[in-house]
Amino acid sequence: MGAAIDPARLSAWRALLEAHATVVAAVEHALAAASLPPLSWYDVLWPLYAAPERRLRMRELAERVLISRTGLVRLVDRVEAAGLLAREPVPGDRRGAYAAITSEGIAMLRRMWPIYGGVLAARFAEPLSDAEADVLAAALGRIAAGGTR
Amino acid sequence: MGAAIDPARLSAWRALLEAHATVVAAVEHALAAASLPPLSWYDVLWPLYAAPERRLRMRELAERVLISRTGLVRLVDRVEAAGLLAREPVPGDRRGAYAAITSEGIAMLRRMWPIYGGVLAARFAEPLSDAEADVLAAALGRIAAGGTR
């Protein structure tokens, strides 16, 4: 059942699937244990915080969050209901909407990062050598960029 | 917002998240375009095919599929309804149930693999050098194993 792809690369793929699943599960578990929102909320809030004006169009946000356009609407609904971001009109284009992070949202990022980063440090970063980290970033970055073709 | 973890490893993590999302999305899309079941069905059927007697206890299967125990029950329901696997009693333990792949299930694996493997070859394997593939398999394998602690 494995003909088209060489064994070393197939092993790498399986390892990626497992590593992704275990680290994400550990992060979700730690966040829940600290009574904090799920990882998806961080994924939405972080790009907003990092954006030039602390805001992004829904369309731009959807690309960064790697979720369907529809799924993002629902996710933003929930995060907005919690007061961590606010929708704002776009001057000059009444079709559009910005999602803008609020100060409560920024505070939430600051509460979530120690948990998220802590799990990442222990479960993802610690087992890696410096050389491996560089190879991972380069190789996986190339694969991720390939998705844009 | 990024203090605990060094930049190279954080980049590696972001790249992993993106690479995972883009490759999985491409596989799902290709399977759907070929009128084949989703990746999760492959994830269930493959461990059964690879198992000693072409069957596994529900509990064992849940560990390999990296899904919650409850989620697996629902997934197995659907795959069983399609005739690709069958539940069987466990001799000597009437609490338990085996999931056993059927010949139709094996045939389905053979139809799915060319699509799955083809996307993997193009989107995951092709951009990797031999050396990178080895590093990925080793490093990510170590991280995945850390989940068992």
Place this chain on the structure above:
DNA sequence: GAAGATTGACTTCTCAATCTTT
């Protein structure tokens, strides 16, 4: 008519509670 965003209907996943067997 196409782009941006949303809504409705449906599918799938998860948690807590349940049932059966050990």
Place this chain on the structure above:
DNA sequence: AAAGATTGAGAAGTCAATCTTC
């Protein structure tokens, strides 16, 4: 009482269709 598996209820995701604005 604990282990194995399942069920009910709720949360969250997707596709197709819709509404508004360009």
